[in-house]
Amino acid sequence: MARPREFDEEAVLLLAVERFWERGYEATSIRDLAEVMGLTSASIYNTFGDKRSLYRRALDFYVDHSFGDRVGRFEGNLPPRRAIEAFFNEIVARSLEDAKRRGCMLVNSALEVAPHDPEFQRTVANVLVQVEAFFRRSVEAGQRDGTISNGQSADDLARMLLGMLLGIRVLARTRPERPLLEGLIRPAFVLLDPGSVAH
Amino acid sequence: MARPREFDEEAVLLLAVERFWERGYEATSIRDLAEVMGLTSASIYNTFGDKRSLYRRALDFYVDHSFGDRVGRFEGNLPPRRAIEAFFNEIVARSLEDAKRRGCMLVNSALEVAPHDPEFQRTVANVLVQVEAFFRRSVEAGQRDGTISNGQSADDLARMLLGMLLGIRVLARTRPERPLLEGLIRPAFVLLDPGSVAH
DNA sequence: CGTAATTTAAAACGACCGTTCTAAAACGCA
DNA sequence: TGCGTTTTAGAACGGTCGTTTTAAATTACG
Numbered sequence: 001m002a003r004p005r006e007f008d009e010e011a012v013l014l015l016a017v018e019r020f021w022e023r024g025y026e027a028t029s030i031r032d033l034a035e036v037m038g039l040t041s042a043s044i045y046n047t048f049g050d051k052r053s054l055y056r057r058a059l060d061f062y063v064d065h066s067f068g069d070r071v072g073r074f075e076g077n078l079p080p081r082r083a084i085e086a087f088f089n090e091i092v093a094r095s096l097e098d099a100k101r102r103g104c105m106l107v108n109s110a111l112e113v114a115p116h117d118p119e120f121q122r123t124v125a126n127v128l129v130q131v132e133a134f135f136r137r138s139v140e141a142g143q144r145d146g147t148i149s150n151g152q153s154a155d156d157l158a159r160m161l162l163g164m165l166l167g168i169r170v171l172a173r174t175r176p177e178r179p180l181l182e183g184l185i186r187p188a189f190v191l192l193d194p195g196s197v198a199h
Numbered sequence: 200m201a202r203p204r205e206f207d208e209e210a211v212l213l214l215a216v217e218r219f220w221e222r223g224y225e226a227t228s229i230r231d232l233a234e235v236m237g238l239t240s241a242s243i244y245n246t247f248g249d250k251r252s253l254y255r256r257a258l259d260f261y262v263d264h265s266f267g268d269r270v271g272r273f274e275g276n277l278p279p280r281r282a283i284e285a286f287f288n289e290i291v292a293r294s295l296e297d298a299k300r301r302g303c304m305l306v307n308s309a310l311e312v313a314p315h316d317p318e319f320q321r322t323v324a325n326v327l328v329q330v331e332a333f334f335r336r337s338v339e340a341g342q343r344d345g346t347i348s349n350g351q352s353a354d355d356l357a358r359m360l361l362g363m364l365l366g367i368r369v370l371a372r373t374r375p376e377r378p379l380l381e382g383l384i385r386p387a388f389v390l391l392d393p394g395s396v397a398h
Numbered sequence: 399c400g401t402a403a404t405t406t407a408a409a410a411c412g413a414c415c416g417t418t419c420t421a422a423a424a425c426g427c428a
Numbered sequence: 429t430g431c432g433t434t435t436t437a438g439a440a441c442g443g444t445c446g447t448t449t450t451a452a453a454t455t456a457c458g
Contacts, residue, residue: 001426002432002434004434005435023315031416041418042435045417102314103310110373111306114373115373121373159382160363162383166366167364167369168362169369170369171365173310174327180358183354183355184355185362186355187390200403201402201454201455201456203456204404204405229445229447239408241408242406
């Protein structure tokens with residue numbers, strides 16, 4: 001009953017994700033996006049609303065397909081300790097093959113847009129809480145099956161893992177060096193080893 | 200022989216630091232800066248050159264007076280293990296009292312401007328190398344005086360501490376919660392304890 | 399006291415910003 | 429086939445961007 005869209009909404013959203021991911025929110029203009037997405041600005045506004053709404057869609061898409069997907073693939077399919085290791089190994093591998101040094105879009109937005117936008121602040125904080133919860137569940141399960149040390153609380157170990165993860169994400173944008181990233185996580189994994197802590 | 204300046208260069212530079220620190224590079228306009236610094240844009244351009252040059256001056260000023268000052272106060276004046284602890288305690292304290300959630304200007308710039316600007320990339324990477332070197336020197340000294348475990352290489356422990364530091368800096372902008380930040384560093388300090396690692 | 403030098407204030411520059419408007423184009427259904 | 433509806437292309441909107449210009453104000457020195 002009307003003229004149909006000439007593009008696939010999810011396909012162009014992915015293109016917007018890549019642009020926002022690489023350049024950030026402020027430095028990406030609607031004209032940038034229109035060019036990359038192969039649309040006119042009118043089509044963007046028709047489909048996604050204003051720039052902020054498009055960024056919100058892009059960030060949600062990113063979170064679902066990066067962190068959400070990763071947790072879904074590892075948790076349950078791997079023993080808990082292995083799930084944590086696989087999680088970090090994949091992060092390090094991605095960081096090292098990230099030629100554009102885009103880092104993590106969530107962390108980028110945590111520093112660029114979240115501090116000045118309460119809604120994004122909630123969103124980002126919430127994802128970080130979920131990441132921490134994934135670590136805590138995995139640590140608790142590992143402590144039960146004997147693959148992770150009982151020397152420290154699962155809460156603290158999960159917090160430490162969250163900190164390491166964010167640190168890696170920052171370094172991925174400025175010093176994506178293999179010895180640095182791999183050396184960084186080595187002590188953390190030693191700390192998880194059963195019997196590592198004198199108590 | 201000519202009309203003198205009506206302002207103190209370092210004083211207005213500090214005002215520029217605070218604005219860039221809080222809002223980032225892209226979101227801070229010259230008109231913003233002029234208002235905050237109490238100058239006209241002509242005076243800014245006369246004194247500091249263009250926006251990017253002013254940001255460079257601001258970032259250098261920040262680095263000297265935050266990280267540089269901190270290392271200077273702790274290293275040498277405290278036993279090495281205590282220097283590391285004092286360093287982190289101060290970072291956590293600052294993060295928790297940072298009502299504006301400004302985080303660390305260096306980390307903010309590492310994610311916002313460094314990825315698209317080779318010169319800032321070098322600057323930021325260089326500071327991170329210096330932070331890592333401070334950690335490594337302290338760890339090595341601590342291993343010699345017996346206050347830090349020999350179970351892992353000073354290189355790896357320094358890398359881990361760098362990662363933790365950056366992780367705290369990210370969390371300071373989105374989840375500046377005391378239990379989180381304090382719990383995060385606790386396992387790291389346990390890992391430094393002599394005899395903590397089975398080997 | 400006047401003149402050279404510099405800093406101020408404020409307007410102005412073109413470019414680009416996010417966003418909207420105007421028409422023409424393209425479909426489903428009567 | 430024409431009508432209603434939506435999407436397209438592209439110009440246009442006012443506003444703000446970084447930066448420069450113009451001219452008045454302020455100093456030190458001859």
